[in-house]
Amino acid sequence: MQNRLISWLLPLLATQSVLAQSISNVSTEAVGDKIVIRYDIEDPKQDHQFEVALYFSKDNYTQTLRNVSGNGVGSAVSSGKERVIIWDVLKDEKEFTGEYSFEVRALIKPLGADASTTVVTGERGVNVTSKDEAFPLISATLNDYLNESKDFKDAFQILGIQATESRQAHARITEAIEQYNRAFEKLNKERLTYEKYVAAFWKNDMESFEFKSLMDYILGDVHNVSILTLNQKITTINDIAGGKVKKPSEKKRELEKDISEEVLRLDKQLQELDRRTNRILHALSQD
Secondary structure, rough: OOOOOOOOOOOEOOOOOOOOEEEEEEEEEEOOEEEEEEEEEEEEOOOOEEEEEEEHHHHHOOOOOOEEEEOEEEOOOOEEEEEEEEEEEHOOOOOOOOOOOEEEEEEEEEOOOOOOOEEEEEOOEEEEEOOOHHHHHHHHHOOOOHHHHHHHHHHHHHHOOOHOOOOOEEEEHHHHHHHHHHHHHHHHHHHHHHHHHHHHHHHOOOHHHHHHHHHHHHHHHHHHHHHHHHHHHHHHHHHOOOOOOOOOOHHHHHHHHHHHHHHHHHHHHHHHHHHHHHHHHHHHHOO
């Protein structure tokens, strides 16, 4: 049976907490075979983190959805605008058709006082206790993400149309996507840990704010808006390559136009990301 993603409803909201906080401005969007849910979460005291999970109506909201990522889900979600949950639908559902609703549930968690955190790399734990130990980890992960994002953009720009006819071009785009996904998952996994390092070791409110803003920009504007939209074009590439479309020449022209527009937007965002990344890393290295 072919996997299908057809339709969805705006999510219902469920918030569970012991202090005043609210979830607002919730929206849902289907991007390829993923559903992206955006929301704002407010904490008047600004001294809590939240444990956030996503549920949906198919099982009457009884089980958390597992294949989710983004800065708006997990055990340590910070308050703010544009929290994002990305549900990789077809990893949980063989077929997703019909109309469903979602619940975003948040539990308040007081911020811990302990600044020491263990970062797990493979099977080896690394205990980070100072800015001298934290900075190389942060710098390497950010630069790796930036480089793989640029390679991702270049692959679609140079090979997007070629991949409809050339297996070699298709393989190179696939490799660029896989390498980008690796870099993104690393950054997404460690994002809150790195924010904690900056707050604990540098003790500079402005640098902490700018670092959090940089993470929001990466996971929001760059990844959720541009990367996922451009990545969706691989479906069209596959359909053309597999002879599944009518009027392939016309479809190629549409594809070329779409890729060109998305690449232009992503290129501007990556230039901004490059500037902001260099600025924050320079500030952290000098402090």
